[in-house]
């Protein structure tokens with residue numbers, strides 16, 4: 222039955238209304254920080270859950286179930302007063318009338334905070350956009366998981382060598398943390414998991430290629446981390462191709478800028494992100510697909526609109542190109558803006574955002590990770606891997622998710638197994654592009 226009488230149904234209030242678009246890292250911290258402020262808070266998100274993106278690759282490679290890395294937003298805000306969550310996509314804002322527009326109606330705001338995060342950047346390469354697998358949402362991870370498992374089920378069946386190669390080859394584009402982590406997890410599957418499931422396949426035939434446009438892996442981390450990651454991946458026989466750009470992909474062949482080609486049914490795109498810009502933000506306040514903000518995360522040229530997290534660019538002396546698009550920046554901006562809005566409503570002054578860098582890390586399979594500390598210290602190996610695990614475990618939403626993830630990881634560690642190798646929903650890339658199958 223088509224419902225024709227839908228509307229946002231937000232009650233009028235005497236308190237100023239803060240509308241937050243996006244329940245990601247930034248939006249979540251902001252809304253939590255406003256719990257005791259004298260405001261009505263309305264959070265709008267196209268999903269009813271928060272996604273812990275740093276572990277999407279584990280869902281894609283059968284290490285974790287999707288529910289472990291996502292948390293229902295309504296549960297987070299259980300017991301909050303004058304808080305309203307609505308699952309709806311915001312299409313547009315009208316800053317002149319202070320209104321947001323959604324498919325089921327408009328809503329006025331006193332303060333609007335855009336925390337819509339980012340999406341994959343295909344740099345205008347349309348064929349790649351339609352055929353490759355990005356990793357930005359839970360649904361993307363599930364598409365990729367199905368694809369990987371379906372490939373091996375098909376590889377058992379085909380008599381044709383070139384078909385088998387295309388099914389068993391994986392190409393990962395982008396040598397940042399996501400690309401490195403996906404390639405490492407594929408290496409784990411190849412070494413420890415899939416050979417038991419498919420004894421009739423020769424896993425020497427499974428190739429993992431990691432392609433990076435610059436001269437080293439983990440370009441935003443130390444050169445120590447980049448070199449270590451390379452060494453770890455080479456232990457899985459990953460073919461690391463540096464200084465090469467991917468120019469095209471037809472679903473079967475990947476075309477590199479030097480004319481080389483690689484056969485694969487699965488191209489994983491981890492080569493870049495861009496802001497999830499909503500229509501109606503004044504063009505003068507944007508750069509690329511992101512929103513220019515000042516030290517209070519206020520959108521340039523508009524007084525009552527803010528942007529936080531991946532979508533926002535705040536340039537200062539220390540970060541002339543803006544801050545890195547990572548969870549800590551989003552979390553800290555959300556918290557700072559909550560304090561500033563509460564202070565503002567109490568007649569107090571604003572404090573500028575200052576980023577406290579807590580370091581960065583990436584993992585490349587069992588017992589292998591790299592950590593860069595803000596002190597300039599770097600290390601790798603087992604200790605780095607333990608730190609990576611505990612930092613991610615404690616950052617997950619909710620006790621249940623932490624427990625389930627911990628048990629999954631412990632089980633995998635002891636048994637060399639990954640428990641989530643189910644093709645629940647078959648994925649057919651010829652019918653739907655992976656990026657659109659949401």
Ligand SMILES: Cc1cc2nc3c(=O)[nH]c(=O)nc-3n(C[C@H](O)[C@H](O)[C@H](O)COP(=O)(O)OP(=O)(O)OC[C@H]3O[C@@H](n4cnc5c(N)ncnc54)[C@H](O)[C@@H]3O)c2cc1C
Pocket residue numbers: 242243244245246247248265266267268270271272273274275276277278309310311312336337338339356357398399497499529530531532546547548549551582
């Ligand atoms: C695979 C992967 C691995 C990563 N690993 C790390 C890591 O190890 N460490 C790290 O610090 N960072 C990592 N990041 C980056 C980190 O996840 C982001 O920096 C962070 O999620 C940004 O937070 P955000 O709140 O700005 O956006 P998000 O967390 O992306 O949240 C945006 C929210 O907005 C909603 N939304 C978007 N558009 C609309 C709309 N029009 N209407 C309604 N809702 C909308 C989305 O549904 C989403 O819930 C990783 C990212 C990816 C993709």
